[in-house]
Structures are given as structure tokens and as C-alpha cells.
Amino acid sequence: MKKIFTLLAFVLMAGYAFGQKNWTNLVVNGDMEGTVPSYESPDQLSGDWNSFWVHTWPETASDQYRGTADIVEDPLNPGNHCAKVVIRSDEEAVAAGNRVEANGALASWDCQFFIYATDPIPVGKEIRLTMKVRAEKAGSLETQAHWSPGDYNHYQLFGNISYTEEWTTVKVEADVIADHVKESDGKAFQSVAFNLSTMKDGNVIYFDDIKLQVRDPQTDDGTDPGAWINFMRKGIYSMDNITGTRNDGSTFYCTNYTFQDLNQPEGQQQQPAPVVEVPGEPGVMAVHIPVPGYVIQEVEDLDADGNQQIDDDGNVKMKTVYYWNDGREIGTSAPARWTCQFFVSTLHKMVKGEKYRFKFKAKADKPTKLGTQAHTGPGDYVSYNTFGDENAFPIGTDWTTFELGDFDSVEDASKHVIPSGANGCQTITFDCVPLEGDDNNFYLIVDEFSFTEKYVTVADRTLGSHEAIALQVNTDEDEKANTIDGTGMLNTFEVADFSFLNNGKDGIKFPIIIEPDDPEEPPIDSFGSLLTWSDGGFVGANGLYIEEDTGVNLRFDEESVDGNNVNIMVWNSPTSGLKFAAGETLETQLAVSQSGWYYIYDVTLMGPEDYEAYQAELAGINNVVVNKKNNGIIYDLMGRKVTNPTKGIYIKDGKKFIQK
Numbered sequence: 001m002k003k004i005f006t007l008l009a010f011v012l013m014a015g016y017a018f019g020q021k022n023w024t025n026l027v028v029n030g031d032m033e034g035t036v037p038s039y040e041s042p043d044q045l046s047g048d049w050n051s052f053w054v055h056t057w058p059e060t061a062s063d064q065y066r067g068t069a070d071i072v073e074d075p076l077n078p079g080n081h082c083a084k085v086v087i088r089s090d091e092e093a094v095a096a097g098n099r100v101e102a103n104g105a106l107a108s109w110d111c112q113f114f115i116y117a118t119d120p121i122p123v124g125k126e127i128r129l130t131m132k133v134r135a136e137k138a139g140s141l142e143t144q145a146h147w148s149p150g151d152y153n154h155y156q157l158f159g160n161i162s163y164t165e166e167w168t169t170v171k172v173e174a175d176v177i178a179d180h181v182k183e184s185d186g187k188a189f190q191s192v193a194f195n196l197s198t199m200k201d202g203n204v205i206y207f208d209d210i211k212l213q214v215r216d217p218q219t220d221d222g223t224d225p226g227a228w229i230n231f232m233r234k235g236i237y238s239m240d241n242i243t244g245t246r247n248d249g250s251t252f253y254c255t256n257y258t259f260q261d262l263n264q265p266e267g268q269q270q271q272p273a274p275v276v277e278v279p280g281e282p283g284v285m286a287v288h289i290p291v292p293g294y295v296i297q298e299v300e301d302l303d304a305d306g307n308q309q310i311d312d313d314g315n316v317k318m319k320t321v322y323y324w325n326d327g328r329e330i331g332t333s334a335p336a337r338w339t340c341q342f343f344v345s346t347l348h349k350m351v352k353g354e355k356y357r358f359k360f361k362a363k364a365d366k367p368t369k370l371g372t373q374a375h376t377g378p379g380d381y382v383s384y385n386t387f388g389d390e391n392a393f394p395i396g397t398d399w400t401t402f403e404l405g406d407f408d409s410v411e412d413a414s415k416h417v418i419p420s421g422a423n424g425c426q427t428i429t430f431d432c433v434p435l436e437g438d439d440n441n442f443y444l445i446v447d448e449f450s451f452t453e454k455y456v457t458v459a460d461r462t463l464g465s466h467e468a469i470a471l472q473v474n475t476d477e478d479e480k481a482n483t484i485d486g487t488g489m490l491n492t493f494e495v496a497d498f499s500f501l502n503n504g505k506d507g508i509k510f511p512i513i514i515e516p517d518d519p520e521e522p523p524i525d526s527f528g529s530l531l532t533w534s535d536g537g538f539v540g541a542n543g544l545y546i547e548e549d550t551g552v553n554l555r556f557d558e559e560s561v562d563g564n565n566v567n568i569m570v571w572n573s574p575t576s577g578l579k580f581a582a583g584e585t586l587e588t589q590l591a592v593s594q595s596g597w598y599y600i601y602d603v604t605l606m607g608p609e610d611y612e613a614y615q616a617e618l619a620g621i622n623n624v625v626v627n628k629k630n631n632g633i634i635y636d637l638m639g640r641k642v643t644n645p646t647k648g649i650y651i652k653d654g655k656k657f658i659q660k
Contacts, residue, residue: 023128023213023520026117027051030131030210032071032081051210052083053149053191055112057098066150069113074206076134076167082208087111089202094304100197104319104332108142108195113205114149115212120188123181126217128173129158129192131210138164139199140248143172145180146191153189154179159382159424160247161194163205173352175217175420218353225355226453229461229596231346232256232446235282239272240463242345244377244426252377254345257446259287260379261340263324270343270378278443287342289368289432289440292335293325337371337390337431342444343378345427348451348460350374352423355416357450358387358404364395365441368434375427383421387428395442458526458591458598464492465600472611473552473580474571487564489592489599498560500594501533508556509591509598510537510545527591527598534558536569541578543588549573552605554590570605580607 028049029035052069074080090106093099100110121127143158157180158172181189192212196205232238239255246252257273273285301317303309309317322330350356362370371390374382385392387404394400403409406416428449432442451460466489471482486498493500500506509527516524528545531537536555540546550573557567572578578586586605591598606614634652 023215025211025213026119026121027115027210027212028118032083032208049116049118051116051118051212052207053114053116054085055109055114055150056086057088057093057096057100057110069207074208080208082132082206083113085111085113085196085205085207087196087199087203087205090200091304092202106197106200108198109144109193110197111195112150113141113194113196113207114146115192115210116149117190117192117212120190121176121181121214122189123176123178123183124217125176125214126173127176128171128213128215129211130169130171130213132167132169132208133161133163133205134165134167135163135203135205136165137199137201137203138162138249139203141198141205142195144193144195145189146193147182147187147189149191149193151187151191152193153182153187156383156421157192159421160198162245162247162249164249167208169209173420173423175352176214177420223454225455227596228357228450228452229456230448230450231348232449233595233597235447238446240347242347242426244345244349246377246380247382248380252380254343254378256345257285258343258345258378259341260343261288261290262335263290263292263339265326265328273342273444276443281445285342285444287340287432287442287444289340289364289434289442291437291439292339292433294322294330294335295325296334297321297323335433337433338373338429340432341373341379342430342432342442343375343427344430344446344449345378346449346451346460347462348426348456350418350422350425350451351455352420353417354455355452356405356418357407357448358428358446359401359407359448360444360446361399361401362393362395362442362444363397363399364443365397366438367397368395368432368437368440368442369393370395370442371431373429373431374422374425375429376425378427378429380427382425386419386421386425390431393430453596458600461596462591462598462600464488465602467602468604469601470604470606470611470614471554471568471570472608473578473586473605474569474608477553477569477571479569479571482568482570483561483565484568484601485564486560486566490564492599493594493597495594497563498533498566501592502558504532506530506594507532507592508536508554509593510539510554511543511589511591512545527593530593538573539586539588541576541586543586549575551576552578552586554603580605580610582607582609585610 028051030051050068053066054069055066069083069085071081072084074082088096088111090099093106093110100107102108115129140160140162142155142160144155145153145157147153158174161170161172163170176189178184181187196203231240233240239257242254242256244252254270255272258270259273260270273287275283276286278284297320298318299321301309301319311317319332321332322334324330344360369391370393371385372387372392373384374386376382393402404415410416434440466485469484471484490496490498507530509530512526512528514524514526516522528537533556536553538546538549538551538553540551553569553571553573555569557569560566572580580586584607588603588605589600590603591600
């Protein structure tokens with residue numbers, strides 16, 4: 001009867017909870033600071049609502065326990081409260097005799113944490129989860145859509161969410177689809193489930209400041225999305241280095257194009273895709289596609305301690321195990337199409353609903369078909385069939401061109417944008433292996449993988465940086481007292497000199513802060529208007545770009561000192577009022593922009609006396625001459641005044657000393 005009432009509430013509440021453009025929060029006591037009611041069943045809809053539930057297992061009992069989450073004082077921040085969940089290890093589950101098993105190991109859903117929304121969430125809505133999370137050991141969790149807590153509807157709601165030992169703010173979004181709701185089964189979607197037993201080794205995890213919000217789908221806000229930025233900026237030879245974060249919190253490093261063949265021992269790690277010569281093409285990536293070679297064996301199903309297990313009939317338990325031909329164990333299921341995969345990665349993390357373009361052409365020695373997955377880094381799965389199922393890309397022996405995203409050839413406008421399943425991903429993955437037939441060779445050329453400036457962040461488009469550049473602020477605007485090293489920038493952009501900055505479309509940018517339209521969104525760090533190489537621009541007292549002549553002017557000299565170094569003139573505007581007293585500095589950045597890509601210099605501006613001390617320290621001079629009026633003032637090695645020095649090396653009265 002409670003299920004019927006829940007479904008009725010789904011119909012009645014939709015009239016007032018939805019139908020608007022603003023976000024509506026469906027969580028009670030998300031900051032964990034209010035009164036926490038306790039119920040025997042999460043199906044209750046009357047009275048005060050409890051949004052947080054836990055499914056775990058007692059140490060010895062055979063029945064699972066599902067109840068409200070424990071609210072405790074935050075061990076890292078006394079006085080603050082948070083939800084605490086203890087996750088048992090695989091060994092503890094085996095010892096308790098009630099291990100939840102999947103593929104021969106502890107199931108990720110052995111322990112679950114639930115957000116139970118105050119209202120059911122219908123198909124077609126946008127849903128957003130924000131929260132803080134940390135754990136005693138770093139790891140990741142899985143997300144699912146449930147009706148009430150424990151009543152499963154669908155997996156991969158938001159993909160995997162990583163966490164560390166420190167509090168981290170998480171923000172994920174998705175579109176609510178029919179699979180989440182299971183309307184055909186008479187269900188609704190009202191709970192977000194977190195599968196916590198992904199790491200198998202036990203943990204303690206904490207949650208705080210949880211918001212689960214919904215709204216109607218948003219139409220285009222009418223703002224100019226800006227120019228397309230092609231992340232395959234060098235075409236077939238695009239081998240930009242990419243650093244990103246996987247779902248489990250680990251860091252991955254790769255280039256634009258990589259592949260793996262799990263049928264080979266060395267194929268466990270991603271390898272750069274080989275480039276081969278093909279008649280009529282400047283360069284083509286090639287991947288050998290093997291048909292999986294494996295054998296099947298029946299082996300004893302031993303317990304965690306390596307002991308035989310006996311079934312109810314007195315027979316030794318057996319299990320089916322698959323092995324590669326070289327003896328490496330695959331697991332309890334046969335290899336699939338993703339045994340061999342080809343990855344196309346970008347510096348950009350895709351955003352659900354943003355426009356994109358992905359254009360490639362392919363052929364093979366023998367006809368085949370390719371399917372796709374969405375990954376964060378190569379091999380870190382998020383969702384399958386994201387950009388096309390296993391029949392989406394029929395590859396023949398002649399070149400065939402495919403266009404995905406915002407192209408005229410894609411008539412369905414809804415497919416011009418990144419789907420919900422690819423939110424947060426950086427990699428389109430091709431599953432290459434046919435499940436039957438012979439070995440094959442697959443050839444690929446990617447012409448374009450583009451996103452618009454509206455969604456591409458500063459980090460996405462930064463190819464390199466140079467830290468800790470100190471520049472002296474002059475009083476004479478004609479004085480050329482500063483020089484910067486452009487070697488790293490020129491090498492990154494693969495140009496020999498600075499002449500490219502005179503083409504009218506490349507130049508310098510200074511940092512700005514953009515206030516978002518949504519007041520709940522944080523300010524956006526970005527760079528301002530493009531300035532010519534010789535014009536430069538002004539920064540204010542906060543280090544951000546200003547249009548008026550009321551700050552510090554940074555302007556490059558058109559004649560470089562040599563092929564790699566360039567003069568830069570830095571002076572205070574007469575009307576700025578900025579004072580650089582002893583020890584006072586101003587930190588800012590400047591970005592050299594080439595065809596939409598950035599090389600960033602982190603800059604510290606300082607007065608003449610501090611700059612002299614800084615330069616002397618760089619030169620290894622210990623006997624720095626300091627003006628008498630500054631005697632006794634302590635500086636760090638960047639020339640910044642320090643009031644209360646901690647452990648480290650400092651300068652005082654022109655000499656270095658060690659603070660212990």
C-alpha cells in the first residue's frame with residue numbers, strides 16, 4: 001500500500017515541485033546540523049522527512065540492516081556534524097558469512113548510502129548533486145537510481161565519484177531518463193544510491209552539505225558560445241600531453257591517441273597509437289585488432305583462505321574461469337569487444353549539454369563495426385554506447401567519414417550536444433574487437449574534436465606555464481628593466497620566435513573574474529580581452545585586468561633581446577595610487593595566446609628595493625645592500641616581507657638565515 005501512495009505522490013507533487021526553471025532542493029537537513037528523525041521504513045511520507053539512509057550488514061546476522069545514517073561530529077572540524085558510514089572489507093564479509101558477491105569478489109553494493117528525496121523525480125528533469133565527501137582512505141564510489149532506498153532502478157546515475165582523505169566538494173549533473181524511473185514497472189525515482197564497497201578493503205566515509213536539486217531542462221541562454229577550439233590542434237600528429245583525474249582520484253597521463261590490447265601482456269597499459277604511412281594520406285593511426293585467444297577451465301571455487309568449499313550435495317564447488325592463451329587469468333566471463341580499445345582524449349572535461357564536434361574517418365583491412373564508450377582517462381569507464389552502439393560505425397575497406405555533434409549532417413539537434421552519460425569525461429573510446437572472424441587492422445584519422453569557448457576552461461586550453469616570474473615596477477614608463485624567458489612558451493607553441501604575435505589574432509591576456517548568471521554558481525576565473533603584443537594592458541591592485549589607466553601597466557617591447565627572451569616594461573600609472581612599500585608585492589598572471597591556446601606566466605610585481613634583493617638571491621649573493629630604513633625587515637626568497645617567519649630560509653639585513 002505504501003508503494004501505491006508513493007506513486008500517487010509522484011503525480012500530485014509534480015504540480016508544485018516542478019515546472020519551473022530554478023533549482024529545487026529535495027533534501028532535508030543536508031548540512032547535518034538539524035534534528036534527525038528516525039523511521040523504521042523509508043517508505044513513510046508523513047511527518048518530518050529523513051533524507052539519509054544506510055544499507056549495511058551486522059557482523060554475524062544474515063539479514064541486512066537498512067536504517068537512518070549516523071550523524072556524528074566531524075573529526076577534522078569539531079562543532080561541525082556530518083554523516084558517517086563504516087564500510088567493511090572483503091575479509092570481514094567472508095568472516096561474517098554473509099558476503100555479497102559479484103564476479104568472485106565483494107560486491108560494490110555490499111554497503112550503500114542513500115539520499116532519499118522528499119519528492120519523486122520524473123523523466124525529463126535535470127538533476128544536480130552537490131556535497132562534501134572524505135574518507136579515511138582515498139577511493140571512489142558508484143552511483144545508482146533507486147525508488148526508495150534499496151529498491152534498485154538503474155546503475156550509473158552520475159558515474160563514479162572519487163574522494164580523498166580531505167574534504168572535497170563534488171558537483172555532478174545528469175538528465176533523468178526512463179531507465180532511472182522504470183515507469184514500465186510502476187516505479188518512480190526518488191533515491192540516489194551510493195555503492196561504497198568498491199575498494200574491497202574497508203573504509204570509513206563521511207558526507208556533509210548535501211543538496212539534491214532538480215529543474216526543467218534549460219534552453220540556450222542566447223549568449224555567444226564563442227569560437228570552436230579544436231583539441232586535435234595538430235591534426236594526425238596531435239600528441240599533446242594530457243593530465244587528468246580518474247574516477248578513483250588517481251592521476252592519468254596520456255597523449256591524444258592511445259590504445260590497449262588486453263590480449264597481450266604489455267597491452268595492460270595504454271600505449272601511444274602508432275602512425276603509419278598510407279598512400280594518399282599524410283599519416284594514419286593504425287591499431288591491430290586481434291580476435292581474443294583464450295581457453296576455458298573449470299577450477300575449484302576456493303574461499304578467501306584458499307580452502308575447498310562443499311555444496312549441499314557434498315560435492316566440491318567449481319567455477320568457470322577464462323584464461324588468455326599465455327596463461328594469464330581473465331576472470332569468470334569471456335572477453336568482450338573492449339578487449340582492444342582505441343582512445344581519443346582531450347584536455348577538456350566534457351559538460352552535459354555543451355555543443356561539440358567530433359569528425360573522423362576510418363577504414364579496415366576487413367569490414368568491421370565499432371562501438372563507443374565514455375571514459376575519464378583511457379580505460380576508466382563511465383558509460384557505454386555513449387556516442388554510438390556497437391553497430392553505429394560500420395567500417396569498410398575504403399575510407400568512410402563520420403560526423404558526430406553539431407554538424408549539418410546530424411539532423412537531430414538533440415544529438416548536437418554532449419549526452420548526460422559523458423558529463424565529466426575526457427575520452428571517447430572505441431571498442432574494436434569483433435566477437436568472431438579473423439584478426440584485422442583498423443586505421444583512423446581524426447579531423448576535429450572541438451568544443452566552444454563558452455565551456456572550455458583556462459586549464460583546458462593551457463598547454464604550458466612558467467612559474468615565479470618577478471618583475472620590477474618602474475616609475476618611468478620608458479624604462480626597460482625587465483626580461484622574461486620565452487623558451488618554454490616558444491617550445492610549447494612549436495614556433496621559433498615571437499613573430500606570430502604580430503598577426504592580429506594572437507596576443508596577451510590578463511586575468512579577470514566573471515560573475516555567473518546563477519547566484520549559486522561560483523565565480524569563473526578567466527582571461528580578459530585579447531591585447532596586442534606591444535599594447536599590453538593594465539592590472540589593478542587585486543592583480544586582475546582593468547580597462548582604465550589606473551593600475552600597473554605591463555607592455556612588451558616589440559624587439560626581443562634575443563630569440564627566446566623579450567623585454568617587458570612595467571610601470572605604475574600616475575593615477576593608480578598603488579604603492580610598493582618594502583616587502584609589498586602584487587601577484588598576477590599573463591597568458592600568451594596563440595590560436596586560442598594559452599601559455600601562462602605567474603607574475604609577482606615588486607618595488608625596486610625588493611626586486612634588487614630578489615635578483616641578488618637568485619644570483620647567490622649573500623651580501624645584499626639594503627637601505628638603512630629597511631634594516632631588520634625579514635623577506636622570503638621571493639622578496640616578500642614576512643612578519644612571522646616559520647621554518648625556512650629568509651633574508652634579513654641583506655643576509656640569509658635559517659629559521660628553525
